[in-house]
Amino acid sequence: xxxxxxxxxxxxxxxxxxxxxxxxxxxxxxxxxxxxxxxxxxxxxxxxxxxxxxxxxxxxxxxxxxxxxxxxxxxxxxxxxxxxxxxxxxxxxxxxxxxxxxxxxxxxxxxxxxxxxxxxxxxxxxxxxxxxxxxxxxxxxxxxxxxxxxxxxxxxxxxxxxxxxxxxxxxxxxxxxxxxxxxxxxxxxxxxxxxxxxxxxxxxxxxxxxxxxxxxxxxxxxxxxxxxxxxxxxxxxxxxxxxx
Amino acid sequence: xxxxxxxxxxxxxxxxxxxxxxxxxxxxxxxxxxxxxxxxxxxxxxxxxxxxxxxxxxxxxxxxxxxxxxxxxxxxxxxxxxxxxxxxxxxxxxxxxxxxxxxxxxxxxxxxxxxxxxxxxxxxxxxxxxxxxxxxxxxxxxxxxxxxxxxxxxxxxxxxxxxxxxxxxxxxxxxxxxxxxxxxxxxxxxxxxxxxxxxxxxxxxxxxxxxxxxxxxxxxxxxxxxxxxxxxxxxxxxxxxxxxxxxxxxxxxxxxxxxxxxxxxxxxxxxxxxxxxxxxxxxxxxxxxxxxxxxxxxxxxxxxxxxxxxxxxxxxxxxxxxxxxxxxxxxxxxxxxxxxxxxxxxxxxxxxxxxxxxxxxxxxxxxxxxxxxxxxxxxxxxxxxxxxxxxxxxxxxxxxxxxxxxxxxxxxxxxxxxxxxxxxxxxxxxxxxxxxxxxxxxxxxxxxxxxxxxxxxxxxxxxxxxxxxxxxxxxxxxxxxxxxxxxxxxxxxxxxxxxxxxxxxxxxxxxxxxxxxxxxxxxxxxxxxxxxxxxxxxxxxxxxxxxxxxxxxxxxxxxxxxxxxxxxxxxxxxxxxxxxxxxxxxxxxxxxxxxxxxxxxxxxxxxxxxxxxxxxxxxxxxxxxxxxx
Numbered sequence: 001x002x003x004x005x006x007x008x009x010x011x012x013x014x015x016x017x018x019x020x021x022x023x024x025x026x027x028x029x030x031x032x033x034x035x036x037x038x039x040x041x042x043x044x045x046x047x048x049x050x051x052x053x054x055x056x057x058x059x060x061x062x063x064x065x066x067x068x069x070x071x072x073x074x075x076x077x078x079x080x081x082x083x084x085x086x087x088x089x090x091x092x093x094x095x096x097x098x099x100x101x102x103x104x105x106x107x108x109x110x111x112x113x114x115x116x117x118x119x120x121x122x123x124x125x126x127x128x129x130x131x132x133x134x135x136x137x138x139x140x141x142x143x144x145x146x147x148x149x150x151x152x153x154x155x156x157x158x159x160x161x162x163x164x165x166x167x168x169x170x171x172x173x174x175x176x177x178x179x180x181x182x183x184x185x186x187x188x189x190x191x192x193x194x195x196x197x198x199x200x201x202x203x204x205x206x207x208x209x210x211x212x213x214x215x216x217x218x219x220x221x222x223x224x225x226x227x228x229x230x231x232x233x234x235x236x237x238x239x240x241x242x243x244x
Numbered sequence: 245x246x247x248x249x250x251x252x253x254x255x256x257x258x259x260x261x262x263x264x265x266x267x268x269x270x271x272x273x274x275x276x277x278x279x280x281x282x283x284x285x286x287x288x289x290x291x292x293x294x295x296x297x298x299x300x301x302x303x304x305x306x307x308x309x310x311x312x313x314x315x316x317x318x319x320x321x322x323x324x325x326x327x328x329x330x331x332x333x334x335x336x337x338x339x340x341x342x343x344x345x346x347x348x349x350x351x352x353x354x355x356x357x358x359x360x361x362x363x364x365x366x367x368x369x370x371x372x373x374x375x376x377x378x379x380x381x382x383x384x385x386x387x388x389x390x391x392x393x394x395x396x397x398x399x400x401x402x403x404x405x406x407x408x409x410x411x412x413x414x415x416x417x418x419x420x421x422x423x424x425x426x427x428x429x430x431x432x433x434x435x436x437x438x439x440x441x442x443x444x445x446x447x448x449x450x451x452x453x454x455x456x457x458x459x460x461x462x463x464x465x466x467x468x469x470x471x472x473x474x475x476x477x478x479x480x481x482x483x484x485x486x487x488x489x490x491x492x493x494x495x496x497x498x499x500x501x502x503x504x505x506x507x508x509x510x511x512x513x514x515x516x517x518x519x520x521x522x523x524x525x526x527x528x529x530x531x532x533x534x535x536x537x538x539x540x541x542x543x544x545x546x547x548x549x550x551x552x553x554x555x556x557x558x559x560x561x562x563x564x565x566x567x568x569x570x571x572x573x574x575x576x577x578x579x580x581x582x583x584x585x586x587x588x589x590x591x592x593x594x595x596x597x598x599x600x601x602x603x604x605x606x607x608x609x610x611x612x613x614x615x616x617x618x619x620x621x622x623x624x625x626x627x628x629x630x631x632x633x634x635x636x637x638x639x640x641x642x643x644x645x646x647x648x649x650x651x652x653x654x655x656x657x658x659x660x661x662x663x664x665x666x667x668x669x670x671x672x673x674x675x676x677x678x679x680x681x682x683x684x685x686x687x688x689x690x691x692x693x694x695x696x697x698x699x700x701x702x703x704x705x706x707x708x709x710x711x712x713x714x715x716x717x718x719x720x721x722x723x724x725x726x727x728x729x730x731x732x733x734x735x736x737x738x739x740x741x742x743x744x745x746x747x748x749x750x751x752x753x754x755x756x757x758x759x760x761x762x763x764x765x766x767x768x769x770x771x772x773x774x775x776x777x778x779x780x781x782x783x784x785x786x787x788x789x790x791x792x793x794x795x796x797x798x799x800x801x802x803x804x805x806x807x808x809x810x811x812x813x814x815x816x817x818x819x820x821x822x823x824x825x826x827x828x829x830x831x832x833x834x835x836x837x838x839x840x841x842x843x844x845x846x847x848x849x850x851x852x853x854x855x856x857x858x859x860x861x862x863x864x865x866x867x868x869x870x871x872x873x
Contacts, residue, residue: 148741
């Protein structure tokens with residue numbers, strides 16, 4: 001266990017934790033959009049930026065990617081952090097003015113309007129869907145394409161891809177509701193016949209043999225509901241443990 | 245592989261050296277054409293062909309050779325003529341025609357026509373060359389007087405494709421001696437003591453970086469040469485790789501030995517085809533002669549280098565993005581720590597240095613850290629290579645001791661601003677750098693001073709701007725470049741650049757609003773602290789530095805709707821001065837929109853609504869009667 005200081009509080013944390021983990025464990029609020037338990041941190045939304053002093057060096061750092069170390073002094077409420085966070089919320093609000101998750105999070109942090117012209121995007125490019133697909137499923141059905149302002153989440157070359165199992169993990173983790181990948185794949189699965197109509201749990205490798213009796217109406221499927229109830233989360237998150 | 249060809253003894257090195265000296269100073273005359281990319285772009289190939297044709301026509305036994313870039317871009321194509329027993333003479337600004345003349349002079353043994361630029365010392369022999377009346381020596385030219393060549397010493401002097409000439413000029417002796425008698429720790433100690441700092445921009449102490457990589461736990465370690473030079477107007481790495489590729493390889497081999505790495509990667513952007521070709525050749529030659537591969541120079545050291553061609557993304561110059569790109573993933577940075585010294589390529593300890601940093605290493609180890617420390621300032625040691633471009637008389641690639649002032653670079657070496665215009669600003673460090681105004685011209689060039697002034701050392705691009713440059717437009721230009729090049733991974737950089745660019749474009753269109761400047765500053769502050777990588781944290785520099793030093797220009801755009809430098813087209817008005825106009829009709833003919841009317845020999849007028857403000861009329865008018873305001 002290591003001990004560090006967060007906003008004046010002494011906090012003990014596991015050595016494998018990040019500063020964000022430690023802060024949340026200690027009840028210190030830090031906003032995040034691209035972070036989710038069970039998916040590797042990525043550091044793209046930067047809303048979790050805090051001020052970290054390590055020895056003689058003080059710098060702004062993204063807490064979701066910063067490993068804890070004994071003696072770190074973390075402050076989440078300095079003027080620089082607060083000013084930058086507010087501006088970042090304004091920029092994200094301007095990008096996605098219609099996305100409830102962004103609005104709600106911004107409001108929680110006191111940002112209700114933005115001086116920038118709305119762009120009406122529905123994706124914040126947090127990359128959760130991409131990471132869920134590659135890290136949890138190993139599928140790589142989606143990835144980022146393009147660079148800078150033309151960056152977007154897409155399938156290879158923008159075509160429907162066989163690599164998508166239709167598991168719905170991307171839709172499940174998407175904070176904005178933009179990710180609807182599943183739908184296209186479900187249509188493709190529905191065109192299959194008889195023994196090829198494998199249940200998506202079988203495609204994911206969670207059950208060894210199960211065909212779909214339900215025309216891929218997964219949300220109405222009792223098996224699906226039972227599984228999600230049992231795991232308490234999307235099955236993709238227990239995949240690694242189940243495969244082991 | 246022929247065992248004979250392996251260089252694994254001092255004797256072997258010595259015989260290579262002698263062979264190299266024979267080609268550098270042959271028994272007959274030798275004509276060397278500077279044929280790096282810059283030379284080729286100004287027509288060195290035509291000069292080479294003309295010389296070759298004339299010399300063979302006259303069945304002259306002169307040897308015709310190629311070399312890299314000697315740095316004086318303004319005078320390219322440059323040719324060096326060597327006659328045994330006579331001083332070497334450099335000829336500048338040749339073309340196919342005067343090259344023929346030069347060839348016939350050489351054949352006839354006539355010396356030194358009007359094209360002679362200077363005499364130059366033999367390389368590698370020391371000592372001043374005997375002077376020739378009426379021709380200055382190279383060191384006397386203002387462009388060269390204050391330069392100090394360490395890493396560029398061989399550029400433009402030796403055949404970059406010849407291993408023998410590299411060895412003849414001292415190359416690989418350092419590696420040989422290091423492998424014979426120096427412990428890796430001693431090498432790192434020497435580099436640490438030299439005070440060498442990373443030449444790629446951030447200026448991290450190289451020795452300390454090496455020590456981190458050496459001390460990092462790992463069975464496999466890597467060294468990487470970052471040659472992903474992408475700043476507009478910068479070509480230091482390209483010239484170095486084209487002019488002296490073996491020095492970089494030797495530096496990397498020394499570094500690998502010191503760190504304990506067995507594999508190196510050279511990440512070169514594919515836009516540098518000649519550099520790629522020269523490196524390929526150099527790597528092949530080094531492998532053939534036992535300077536790379538299993539058992540380097542007959543010792544136990546195993547080290548090989550792989551050339552990786554980058555796709556030209558600016559962000560891949562950032563080390564974690566470079567690592568991703570080498571691994572075959574999209575070139576996007578990741579959060580540090582862990583630093584590459586701990587977890588780099590494929591999670592293994594990796595040391596990444598810039599081309600120029602690597603090229604400094606053999607010199608430091610052969611001359612000693614003390615000699616290196618003697619050059620420069622207390623915190624920035626050694627020399628730095630800069631490409632000085634823009635509104636300057638002597639465009640070129642220069643190597644100067646750290647601590648030289650910007651004034652010396654611009655006025656002594658650069659020869660001032662063309663057309664007697666007023667100096668306005670110098671932009672250092674590429675798109676991530678800042679603009680330094682005339683008031684700070686006496687600033688010494690070192691890492692700390694430049695950072696303090698709001699710019700950065702960067703990899704060494706320097707763009708000189710004169711009074712006709714609009715600083716708002718400059719900031720807009722660099723932000724536009726960065727918008728193209730931001731990878732888009734983190735939101736401060738992606739969204740921040742796009743919004744700041746929106747505002748700048750608005751100001752340039754004359755639609756600036758009160759509060760815009762404060763918003764720009766707030767975005768800049770946020771990006772500096774919140775962005776993921778150095779591209780994002782330095783991206784606001786062009787805005788913040790121009791706002792700091794040229795705020796009144798921004799205000800003129802916003803408040804008065806006026807562009808003081810008369811660059812921003814939306815704010816320009818063209819008018820004919822009726823007193824000066826003689827009615828020559830040149831402007832009316834040139835106008836693409838037929839917006840200029842008037843009778844012959846009578847003052848013309850511009851129909852403002854039709855005018856697209858292209859400036860053609862202004863450029864063609866011989867009477868200066870078109871007023872741009």
